Amino acid sequence: MSEAARSRILGRLRAAPRTAAPALPEWQAPIYDPAERVERFCSVLEGSHAEIYRVTLADWPYRLRTILEERGTASVMFAPNTEGGRRLVSAWGDIGPKLVPYDKTVEELKDTLVHGVESGFTTTRGGIAETGTLVLWPDSDEPRLLSLLPPLHIALVRAADIADNLPGLIRAQGWAQSMPTNAVLISGPSKTADIEQTLAYGVHGPKELIVLVIED
Amino acid sequence: MSEIARPQRPENVYFFGTCVIDLFYPGAGLAGMELLKRQGLRVVFPADQSCCGQPARNSGYLDEARAVALRQIETFPNDWPIVVPSGSCAGMMKTHYPDLFEGRPEHARAKAFSARVYELTDFLVNVLEIKLEDKGEPVRVTWHGSCHSMREMGVVDQPKSLLRQLSNVTLVENPREKECCGFGGTFAVRQPEISAAMVTDKVAAIEETGASQVLSGDCGCLMNINGAMDKAKKGIAGRHIAEFLLERTTTGGAK
Amino acid sequence: MSDFTKRAPIALNDPTLRRNFRRAMDGLMVKRAAQFADPQAWAALRERGAMVKARAVARLPELLEQLEAKCTANGIQVHWAESTAEANSIVLDILQKAGAKKVIKGKSMVSEEMELNHFLDGHGIKAVESDLGEYIIQLAHEAPSHIVMPCIHKNKGEIAQLFADNIDGLGYTEDVDALTAAARRALRDEFATADAGISGVNVAVAETGTLVLVENEGNGRLSTTLPPLHIALMGIEKLAETLDDVPPLLALLPRSATGQPITTYVNMITSPRKPGEKDGPEAVHLVLLDSGRSRVYDDPELRDTLRCIRCGACMNHCPVYSRVGGHTYKFVYPGPIGKILTPQLEGLDCAGDQPHASTLCNACVEVCPVKIPIADLLVRLRTESVHPGGSVAVKGAGSRRSWHETLSWRGWAFMYAHPKVYGLATRLMARLGNLIPENAPMMRQWTKIRTKPKFAGKTLHELAREKGFDHE
Numbered sequence: 001m002s003e004a005a006r007s008r009i010l011g012r013l014r015a016a017p018r019t020a021a022p023a024l025p026e027w028q029a030p031i032y033d034p035a036e037r038v039e040r041f042c043s044v045l046e047g048s049h050a051e052i053y054r055v056t057l058a059d060w061p062y063r064l065r066t067i068l069e070e071r072g073t074a075s076v077m078f079a080p081n082t083e084g085g086r087r088l089v090s091a092w093g094d095i096g097p098k099l100v101p102y103d104k105t106v107e108e109l110k111d112t113l114v115h116g117v118e119s120g121f122t123t124t125r126g127g128i129a130e131t132g133t134l135v136l137w138p139d140s141d142e143p144r145l146l147s148l149l150p151p152l153h154i155a156l157v158r159a160a161d162i163a164d165n166l167p168g169l170i171r172a173q174g175w176a177q178s179m180p181t182n183a184v185l186i187s188g189p190s191k192t193a194d195i196e197q198t199l200a201y202g203v204h205g206p207k208e209l210i211v212l213v214i215e216d
Numbered sequence: 217m218s219e220i221a222r223p224q225r226p227e228n229v230y231f232f233g234t235c236v237i238d239l240f241y242p243g244a245g246l247a248g249m250e251l252l253k254r255q256g257l258r259v260v261f262p263a264d265q266s267c268c269g270q271p272a273r274n275s276g277y278l279d280e281a282r283a284v285a286l287r288q289i290e291t292f293p294n295d296w297p298i299v300v301p302s303g304s305c306a307g308m309m310k311t312h313y314p315d316l317f318e319g320r321p322e323h324a325r326a327k328a329f330s331a332r333v334y335e336l337t338d339f340l341v342n343v344l345e346i347k348l349e350d351k352g353e354p355v356r357v358t359w360h361g362s363c364h365s366m367r368e369m370g371v372v373d374q375p376k377s378l379l380r381q382l383s384n385v386t387l388v389e390n391p392r393e394k395e396c397c398g399f400g401g402t403f404a405v406r407q408p409e410i411s412a413a414m415v416t417d418k419v420a421a422i423e424e425t426g427a428s429q430v431l432s433g434d435c436g437c438l439m440n441i442n443g444a445m446d447k448a449k450k451g452i453a454g455r456h457i458a459e460f461l462l463e464r465t466t467t468g469g470a471k
Numbered sequence: 472m473s474d475f476t477k478r479a480p481i482a483l484n485d486p487t488l489r490r491n492f493r494r495a496m497d498g499l500m501v502k503r504a505a506q507f508a509d510p511q512a513w514a515a516l517r518e519r520g521a522m523v524k525a526r527a528v529a530r531l532p533e534l535l536e537q538l539e540a541k542c543t544a545n546g547i548q549v550h551w552a553e554s555t556a557e558a559n560s561i562v563l564d565i566l567q568k569a570g571a572k573k574v575i576k577g578k579s580m581v582s583e584e585m586e587l588n589h590f591l592d593g594h595g596i597k598a599v600e601s602d603l604g605e606y607i608i609q610l611a612h613e614a615p616s617h618i619v620m621p622c623i624h625k626n627k628g629e630i631a632q633l634f635a636d637n638i639d640g641l642g643y644t645e646d647v648d649a650l651t652a653a654a655r656r657a658l659r660d661e662f663a664t665a666d667a668g669i670s671g672v673n674v675a676v677a678e679t680g681t682l683v684l685v686e687n688e689g690n691g692r693l694s695t696t697l698p699p700l701h702i703a704l705m706g707i708e709k710l711a712e713t714l715d716d717v718p719p720l721l722a723l724l725p726r727s728a729t730g731q732p733i734t735t736y737v738n739m740i741t742s743p744r745k746p747g748e749k750d751g752p753e754a755v756h757l758v759l760l761d762s763g764r765s766r767v768y769d770d771p772e773l774r775d776t777l778r779c780i781r782c783g784a785c786m787n788h789c790p791v792y793s794r795v796g797g798h799t800y801k802f803v804y805p806g807p808i809g810k811i812l813t814p815q816l817e818g819l820d821c822a823g824d825q826p827h828a829s830t831l832c833n834a835c836v837e838v839c840p841v842k843i844p845i846a847d848l849l850v851r852l853r854t855e856s857v858h859p860g861g862s863v864a865v866k867g868a869g870s871r872r873s874w875h876e877t878l879s880w881r882g883w884a885f886m887y888a889h890p891k892v893y894g895l896a897t898r899l900m901a902r903l904g905n906l907i908p909e910n911a912p913m914m915r916q917w918t919k920i921r922t923k924p925k926f927a928g929k930t931l932h933e934l935a936r937e938k939g940f941d942h943e
Binding site for chain 3: 231233235237238239240241242243245246249258259260261262263264265266267269271272273274275276277278279280281283284286287291315363364367368394395396398399400401403404405406407408409410411412413414415416417439440442443444446447448
């Protein structure tokens with residue numbers, strides 16, 4: 001049915017007078033002193049209502065457990081087949097919040113995801129200093145809803161993977177060669193200002209965001 | 217916007233009075249001409265000038281706008297600057313005359329003409345680098361930006377810099393200075409209710425500054441704002457900056 | 472009297488609405504200005520963004536084909552609709568084939584053009600708005616009044632009442648956190664039980680077949696991830712050539728719209744759920760809507776309208792919009808963009824008054840992140856409205872032509888182009904003009920709230936001669 005529409009639409013567009021496509025002028029997104037890059041990332045994200053913790057490769061699972069115990073967070077949904085997920089399992093054992101693996105499809109786990117778990121843990125592909133942004137690259141191991149449904153999202157990012165700006169990251173990581181089903185840039189917890197321009201958090205996405213920055 | 221390198225100080229300048237000044241505010245026109253004359257320039261006022269043509273263009277009557285524009289182009293033949301005491305009319309002649317004649321035989325002449333057009337305060341500040349000495353009594357004034365002046369001719373700080381030269385003049389900042397007064401030529405008649413709301417807000421903002429005078433570089437805006445202030449008996453005078461500057465720099469005020 | 476002129480007083484005379492809009496627009500202008508405080512940085516970014524969109528518009532047909540090819544290869548099913556009616560049929564067909572009874576919606580202005588919710592309702596399919604602002608106006612049975620903040624015309628009290636009336640177990644509260652939590656609870660189950668999610672598209676990248684959606688709340692991600700079916704609706708112009716084009720547009724859009732450097736979420740969708748993946752819709756459809764855009768495209772000057780990235784900065788800065796609000800514009804797109812787009816999509820015969828509802832103050836031109844020459848296009852459309860056959864691209868060209876206006880301007884041109892006639896007429900007017908009564912035609916609109924302009928008695932021409940100024 002839409003074949004006819006397609007050829008008529010394209011036909012009209014092609015029949016219109018051609019204008020030259022202009023050249024793209026130079027534009028440079030902000031860049032930072034490497035010594036300041038991580039600082040900036042952390043302070044912008046904090047300004048956006050996220051909680052940042054500077055951690056090491058060795059201690060982050062233990063730091064996280066302490067943080068969650070202090071908050072009273074009772075459960076963490078996670079992707080067992082990721083490096084981060086494996087570290088959580090081996091470091092926590094039976095101590096700490098309940099680790100709930102996202103190891104079946106959403107259809108089988110929907111209730112848990114929507115109502116039954118207090119936080120979701122994900123790794124990240126990187127970060128952006130300019131805007132305090134996490135780059136998530138969900139895949140078959142680490143599903144999309146982990147960072148979306150539970151009211152608290154915990155994200156693990158390596159300082160070394162934080163880039164100055166988005167165009168730089170896109171090029172450095174070669175995104176154009178292969179985009180995942182769904183890539184997500186996250187710059188804070190869910191928010192809205194629809195009610196008289198007053199800021200409120202946790203409308204639909206997570207109300208809280210904890211970011212662990214691995215510095216070594 | 218005068219983006220060309222600061223030109224040499226000319227000996228002769230043309231003055232384009234504008235049709236609104238011609239009928240309603242000739243004093244502002246004379247003041248502008250007098251200010252230029254006092255800087256040692258010979259000011260020429262061609263008798264055949266009338267209107268920049270903006271009202272017709274804005275209503276979509278381009279042929280009619282062109283007929284009037286062409287008359288103005290013919291009336292200022294020499295390669296002298298054309299100084300205009302209105303950002304709106306200057307904007308029309310500078311930014312729109314070339315488009316009006318795009319693809320037509322008169323295009324080159326229109327471009328050459330528009331390159332010589334200056335808004336008055338921009339000319340005083342950037343070409344003549346005028347120095348002003350205040351001879352008047354203390355007064356509080358505020359400024360109305362005039363949309364085309366600011367956005368087509370880049371005239372934002374020039375008039376205020378002139379006012380800041382006057383030692384007895386307190387320029388009170390008006391936070392709504394850059395908002396449109398609602399004149400818009402035929403808009404005031406086509407959308408009278410919206411225009412009324414806009415000028416009412418503009419007058420309220422002016423009143424809040426506590427100034428006794430509001431100054432502007434555009435007499436269309438002034439006609440609108442003054443009319444509203446008069447009707448509401450605000451006791452605030454709206455004046456063209458040329459008249460104000462002449463008065464302040466003349467012993468005993470200008471007459 | 473034009474439609475617009477008739478509707479404007481409704482808003483102008485509503486002090487609550489005036490106050491709500493004034494406060495909201497002032498806040499948005501300040502926030503935006505803070506993001507673009509460095510004039511050079513603004514100029515460079517804006518130039519880049521404008522040329523990105525100019526290129527996309529210039530290459531539109533081939534980019535649409537490239538987008539379609541990439542999407543299809545990635546498993547996204549692409550449909551083309553010439554009209555909103557066709558688009559509605561396509562969406563209905565997809566939903567019916569999937570047995571869908573309930574749809575959860577992310578924000579989509581194209582769906583407003585389609586009047587999709589109403590259409591689906593007529594076919595027994597319930598559409599629930601999930602964006603908080605859209606949810607609020609859905610409760611109020613109203614249309615959005617702004618393209619980015621749909622319920623900007625409503626204040627806390629009005630919203631509190633709507634929630635109290637519509638959400639079970641919620642008493643009246645103006646506490647924003649409580650209201651937000653109530654909306655979250657009410658919509659959570661809707662997300663989980665919806666058969667399909669429908670969204671818009673902010674930018675579609677032709678190079679990779681990627682749909683980019685920006686949002687702060689998370690409802691967009693939820694609508695496009697949780698239900699088994701996702702339908703994305705998009706105007707044919709919402710494209711960019713390459714992935715590299717996304718960053719400048721992302722740098723411009725949220726800053727221009729709400730003064731944010733980036734939205735909380737930027738969602739980039741390239742395919743449906745792949746084998747082995749545990750969540751995401753099994754099927755993703757993209758509906759490309761024309762609805763008059765290809766006609767706009769026909770005209771090289773007017774096609775700049777299609778650069779629009781729907782940021783809303785133009786209306787935030789518009790002295791007319793901020794006083795009359797979005798509903799006065801009647802059609803989907805209000806403000807300056809509405810004044811140039813609506814007449815082109817709907818025709819100058821239906822919406823020819825819109826281009827005149829402007830003082831040409833250029834505030835919008837100053838802030839448009841993709842440099843659409845809005846004021847020039849307003850004048851162009853005014854010209855088209857009084858000259859039939861000027862451009863076949865514009866529907867309803869010439870429909871506002873009237874013999875008396877035409878004659879008036881001819882007379883005006885005659886007078887102003889003939890110096891002797893001008894001279895005589897102005898000398899007469901200068902002396903006699905003050906005799907015009909306050910309630911004469913045209914004068915009476917002026918004198919409602921202003922005193923008559925004062926004719927000077929002598930013209931500048933006369934006074935200049937008297938003062939001895941040379942005339943050549």
